[in-house]
Amino acid sequence: MNIFWFRRDLRLEDNHGLYQALKAGNTKAIFIFDRNILNKLEDQNDRRVSFIHQEVSRVKHELQAIGSDLEVYYSSPKEVFKSLADNEELQAIYCNHDYEPYALHRDAEIAALAEEKGKAFKSFKDQCILEKGEVLKDDGTAYTVFSPYMRKWKKTLKDSDLNAYPSKNVKSAFLQFKATEIPSLNEMGFTSNLTHIPTRKLESSIVERYHEQRDIPSVNGTTRLSIHLRFGTVSIRQLARTAQNLNEKWYNELIWRDFYMMILWHFPNVVKEAFNPRYRKIEWIHDEQAFEAWKNGKTGYPIVDAGMRELNETGFMHNRVRMVVASFFTKHLFQNWQLGEAYFAQKLNDFELSSNNGGWQWAASTGVDAAPYFRVFNPELQTKKFDPQFRYIQKWVPEFQEFDYPKPIVEHKWARERAIRLFKEQVS
Secondary structure, three states, X not given: OEEEEEOOOOOOOOOHHHHHHHHHOOEEEEEEEEHHHHOOOOOOOOHHHHHHHHHHHXXXXXXXXXXXXXXXXXXXXXXXXXXXXXXOOOOEEEEEOOOOHHHHHXXXXXXXXXXXXXXXXXXXXXXXXXXOOOOEOOOOOEOOOHHHHHHHHXXXXXXXXXXXXOHHHOHHHEOOOOOOOOOOOOOOOOOOOOOOOOOOOOOHHHHHOHHHHOOOOOOOOOOOOHHHHHOOOOOHHHHHHHHHHHOHHHHHHHHHHHHHHHHHHHOHHHHOOOOOHHHOOOOOOOOHHHHHHHHOOOOOOHHHXXXXXXXXXXXXXXXXXXXXXXXXXXXXXXXXXXXHHHHHHHHOOOXXXXXXXXXXXXXXXXXXXXOOOOOOOOHHHHHHHHOOOOHHHHHHOOOOOOOXXXXXXXXXXXXXXXXXXXXXXXXX
16 A cells, blocks of 8 residues: 655646555545644734635545545644654655755654665656756756756657656546545634635636736736746646647746755755845845834835735735845835745735745846845836736725825935945945
8 A cells, every 4th residue: 555645736737746646545634733833833824724625625526426535634744754654564755845944854854764664755846937057057066047948848848758657547546445524624723714815717818818828917927827826736847838839927936946946956945045145245224214114004105005004914916026026125115135035924725835935036136046145126217117007906906096195215316326335345
């Protein structure tokens, strides 16, 4: 008997690790609501927990429909596998790779436990198309600039990299058993909140027009599949196959995701410090009052405030606006990008460590292939370009033209000049 451990891959179809487990023999599927992660979440209404609970329920029902089931635990992985590994019939634990620091530590711990008990631990590539050291410079080092990485990525890609793994079709290998009920959200200390969660259905019409509409926050111009990619309810390979046929720009965005995951793999220190050593000793200004104004969407800059209010209310922010908001925080307010990164991590439904870190360090000019420090987005120009009729702003900041709307907390020209001066003074 094998165990397949669902994590960031909540689907039966085109699931690499699951396919390998089923191919090897009878397989029991499990999922663990990890206390180590859940105990750190502050918001009982966290949509991500509700979303995972919903998707785990869906997978369980799909397995029940073919006579199998999903065993769901609320514990730490180590405690669960201490018990499961004692089963004499268990031969191997299967799962898919995860590249984040906590996940690497967790998997190393479970692999060691499995080895101690005489069981195999097998992990497979599934959440990336090309990963780790598959795309390197000719000298064997990792790329730190996207464009040459993308060109090499496309040259490296083989048809087999996008092949589907027909895991859903190997039904006979699913172990026939009846599992216990899923722990309720209430038992785990959370309440149900599934507002503003998009469907996992890919709208091809959006992909076809992606290059034209992707930067306009007032229209439905992006697929909104990021939360589904984050938790693996859709296959990255299937999306890439679609993108190849429909839209090169959207295809490149999937490659950006691989790029940031590769950066996290090769340079795990980016989680705790600036990628670029020159920027590690910058003395950022910590102004609690300005930080609160930014968080609450009360900076006096409508496009910034609209983005923050959208985030706070829905757990989503349009990608163009994310750049404007992050630039404003790190350049206009000259606040530490790590504070903004942490706030996004707390609020974003689609929070993914590699992309969030990469995006924030890009905006702050401290990361890989980052905007140069003297590039400071002008919120008014960004508004004129991407929300000229104020449709997006009107939705989230309806009072932006009223008397009681706050005055800008910093003046653009002055803030821009200050940021450039402070960078020049502090970067040798």
